[in-house]
Amino acid sequence: MKTLHIIFFFILVSITINAQNVKVLNKITKEPIFGVAIYNVDKSTSVFTNFRGEADLSKFSNTEIIYFKHLSHVLKSLKKSEITKSNKVYLDSNTQGLGEIVISASKFQQNRKDIPQKIVSIDAENIQFSNPQTSADLLENTGKVYVQKSQLGGGSPMIRGFSTNRLLITVDGVRMNNAIFRGGNLQNVISIDPFSIQNTEVTLGSGSVIYGSDAIGGVMSFYTQKPKLSYTDSLMFNGNTLVRYATASNERTGHFDFNLGYKKWAFITSASYTDFDDLRMGSHGPKDYLRPEFALATSNGDVIIQNNNPLVQKYSGYNQLNIMQKAHYEPYEDLSFDLGLYYTTTSDIPRYDRLIRYRDDVLRSTEWNYGPQQWFMSNLQITKLSSKSNLYDKIKATLAYQNFKESRKDRDFQSPIRNIREESVKAYSFNLDLEKRFSQKTQFYYGAEYVFNKVNSSGIEENISNNSKVSSVSRYPDGSSWQSLAAYSSIKYKPNPKFVFQSGLRFNYVVSEADFTENNEYLNLPFDYAKNESEALTGTAGISWSPNPIMQWKFNLSSAFRAPNIDDVGKVFDSEPGSVVVPNEDLRPEYAYGGEVGLKLNFDDKLVIDMSTYYTYLDNALVRRDYSLNDETEIVYDGELSNVQAIQNASKAWIYGFEVGLKMAITNNLNLASQYSIIGGTEEAGDIEVPIRHVAPNFGNTHLVWNSDNLKLDFFANYNGDLSFNQLALSEIEKDYIYALDENGNPYSPSWYTINFRAQYQVNSSITLNASLENITDQRYKTYSSGIAAAGRNLVLSLKYSL
Template sequence: MRILFFFAFLFIGTISFSQTKKDTTNVNHLEEVVLSSIRVPKNKEVLPTQIETINLKQIEFQNFQNTADLLSNSGTLAVQKSQQGGGSPTIRGFEASRVLLLVDGIRMNNLIFRSGHLQNVITVDENLLENVDVFYGPTSTLFGSDALGGTINMTTKRAKILSEKTPIISGTVSTRYSSVNEEKSGHFDFNYAKENWASLTSFSYNDFGDLRMGEKKNHNGDFFGERPFYVETINETDVLVENSDKYTQKQSGFKQYNFMQKFAYKSQKGFEHDLNFQFSNSTDIPRYDRLTDASTSGLKNAEWFYGPQKRLLAIYSLTKQKVFLNSDLKVDFAYQNIEESRHNRRFGNYNLQNRTEKVNMYSISVDLHKEFSKSDLFYGVESYLENLNSSAFSNNINTGEIKKIDTRYPNGKNNMLRNDLYVSYNSKFSKKNNFNIGARAGYTILNSTISDDSFFPLPFNDINQKNFTYSGTVGLVHKPSKNIDLKTNISTGFRVPNIDDLAKIFESGGGFVIVPNADLKPEKTITTDLGMVIKSNNKRFQIENTYYFTRFIDAIVTDDYLYNNQSTIIYNGSESQVLANQNKGRAFVTGFSTNIKGYLVSSLQYLANFNYTLGRITSEENRTPLDHIPPYYGKLGLNYTKKWGTIEAYVLYNGKKPIEDYFLNGEDNEQYAPKGGMPAWETYNLKTAFTILPKATLFVGIENILDTQYRVFASGINAPGRNIYGGLKYDF
């Protein structure tokens, strides 16, 4: 109710501001949004879709520990966590493999991106980011498969040459400490510029200790999620140890390293050559939720952790203006190498199971942009080749004995080839109307073989799929007046099943096992957006409302399944109920979002956003909840900015997720929620940045001021308690 009153207050304030037509030169205006994607016009206002941007100024001021926290604290999307070293963004009720992640325009999504929860976004260092664009709704026409709920395009900093008015030597050194997990982080970047070439070097180090949860009772629910015990192996024996501080989430800490090197060269003929090398690595990352699973012995698992998560990306880019048919050209050749591993051991069982996945991705994309007097044409082609090697073994931590075990994915050859072409046209065909239309067509081939099925015999030894894919979009922006934009858009999206969907054998916990299903078809969505933007003459406030309805066709859902006509099988020595990924007919996702921002007085800006999502699987008999649907959520805040610095106070809030709205035995993780579902919560936060020297900035803040104990929906770890942080940044 308090949130509704706040929105009403802002709306009334906005209406009153709309009567003010005078403008002065000594007041602040809302910044114009500039998009970083090469496949859309730079000006957000001409696009009929909902897009939110987090710029460099916001990234630096917010001073978050990783990219997942940066996204979740924006208030415009939800982020799930199964461990401290993770973060799985949800856009309009779609998550993981149904949300496309891009780094500098290159796909991160690969053939083992799962439908559950992913932590890959944290491998992109927030200190490297120049801009983050969040595209809402199906964006397969622009970016390809997996963009069912939306796309997150993360653009890193550029190597700048002297012609961009950059000093020969420039850079940044920064450091940060956070009390809630005793974080110790450091970062530097160094740019060396010459007249026609430049080099940018960047490195970051993060040391995160065990995360401390809030100690104060959430007024919306009871105490929940304390860590009274944990497991240690003492004298070759697993022992249940009492935690000296039940609010410290023991065995949740990790370290991470990030490196980036860029070179830029501009020839006399106008060709620009860019090399972009990124590498991210971590220590072992404990899977915290699995370490808290209860059993008759106290805890089910003695060890459960992800091995070092490695991400290597290398891109060679060639750009030239006015090349083919007078179009601007950009060609990207990219290589990615990703290594992930899972390691787990039951309490009292000293055989540690190790499963490793190594993915190689090769890609080429050609993007062209032709600009007319009142329109833009974007077109191009892209091709991705991916292969996977899946291996597994167990080792006895006491005797050293090594044995082969079943792999997570088929242990033969696994590869996937995607070939797409796209076109998008944006035109201002009248003073009040802007039109957008686009289409994409592609062909995907997937091959997977099982070279050894002795661990779990299957009725097939290989899976082969060929899918013709297509999508389209059409939208209109109508300006009935200078202060109002009306937007409508119809778009389709698709996601081709990958190795994780088709061929995974995976124990999901709680007596369930997921088995392969070779008959899956691509998922498809059709979405209608209706939006309205109201803004003042003096550019000092804006309200944006968006309503959407998505029809989800052939949705892949994990549900009960008969394997060889049996509903249960013996797996890992115990009887488990059989589940499998299946195309469960149709579902829908609908909702709306409201974003308000403006100035109450000069230099004092307010912001407020509210997001609501509803998802249901439909059948002739009934409607059942769709998973990954967060409760309502948003952010309210005030920001005061002067030359000497910035002060921001804000509230993050989430509604309750009742148990009857959970998709049981799926990815909503009802086993990690209190009885009755996840309670509502809100946190109060204060952040500051002060210019202490001409090129030095001091950052100080308090997050979760009331030290509230809470957990984000579908997460398996409690959120941070009161966090006092401090940081220092020096630019040279």
């Protein structure tokens, strides 16, 4: 009998101990949730769930109300006595999180259904699954952004027929575009570390009312990871490490990040390093893309070397380092301070498209490198989310400083002269954004912005035979400046859940100043100083209407502008062999006027069809055209007699397109998704209309995705239409060395497709494996206007360990 009493006692103790434990699970997936903060009303007692979602509640009394808080789930409160009945707590996912809420439309959170424009969101989970090598690849994976690459260290997005300085990039709400963003292809987006991104929002179409100049074709808004508070007196620590390898470029990548969270303070540190070797192209495709030979500098001079593997694109490799440090201070629930520091640097990046140019059947350049591309940003953001002020309910102030450094170093084959041009931009900005709710139906957004850019630029000719250096013409006028002052307002009227009207206005004043005194030693311009002042008033108006649960209509009209910057007003560079662009002080803003209609059909989330069509008219377009300097149409530049050109308000353009997307739930685990974009457009060139440079071919993708508890599989195809010789822009025809040749010997952009497979396996709560086999059939292709061929068959493996 005594033995039975002992057994009964141990059973009772065991039940009592187990009753003190809780397991926190996702309500839908039933998966354990790590890092849930569990605390009482006054936060005097707190614990965190472990990797199994478990926590010990013995510190709490049975009558206490206990709170369960997690970043990606809805806050829940329960009495301890209620919890111990089942020992399990289920939390609802924050369904109004990254998938439904957008920030970029007004600088404050809004439901995406209320926005008249089309906005594409990419969250951290999808970024991890797609495992992009750069942020340009991240954008391309959406299937709605087209990406051009002149070199492996590149990535110039195209959105609805616009590119480069007609698209805007923001990082944590700070404008990345600066005074020397050019009309030629840009690779600044690769400075953003994809491992540090929490979510990305891509606005398709104009964003000028909120973002001002440059936001003609779209806005790419990157939001990096936020430091996470523990909301208790206990330290919350978590972190991730990742290694990745890819065969096509022999890529080696390492990354780590960790978060320290306290009750009111939190810090996050992130660092990534990537090293790429020369990229291997595919085996099946146009022979025109092969790399049969390359120029090499030796101790005995420059020589031409036969490439023992023409599929390997010598020289294209480079490396990159990204570092981010952020701090978050939240003294009160509605008041927060955020400080962010970001730094990116690269090695020299060979500009591959220039290294494959020929002149008189001989490779033109032995060297053509972008020097280390460096970007530093510090930003301080103060946010107050509730106020009794008559002027605002929410207010956000952002102060930022950025420093951009870039250079170009090139040397012709067997020439002793290396041309070096170095640029730096210091960019200061201040944004004040406010929100005021007048009633349950009406919200008002307004704000102001000031931006100041200072440009420094130098030109050097270096003689490699004797190491002597002399000054030469710089790419931009040294010491030039660009300033922008703006005010905007936007109103949202939602009389009922089915209908939303939004409208806004923005006034912008932009001034640029440039002193050409130094460059006039080489150019003999008819002016020494230029000041360009621009004023612009832009607006937007749109509706979102859902007459029933299945159907949603969106309609939007907008105007946008781009003010001339220092690149337009003062640049000197060789645009292509035999042509040189010179400054032009007589420039005005270019304006875009557009409309968009969208229809979304949602059949109980089992089948979703999303369609939209758009049209944009670009007036006073800033384009590169033939020009005369002191009545001369040719000048000597870098030792070559070159045709004179300049940026001018010399064109009009018409761009139109249609997009359709489909999502279908075949079973609970199997889903089909597909996206296709059709784009067209022409511009004026004298008395005729010609194709536009940045109108991409028709393109799309189709994904078949299997998703279970620990395993996710994606079998997908990317496909791309062709552009015939007659469909190429005039500036592209002049770059025939990057294109395939048709049966008549004319350049054209062939169609292509790739078949791909991707898998992610969650080994346990700490270890995640990713594997991709891209371009399975080893196709040899180039995305439109790209100088470098895309990767051939490519195996990508990554291992992530989470603490």
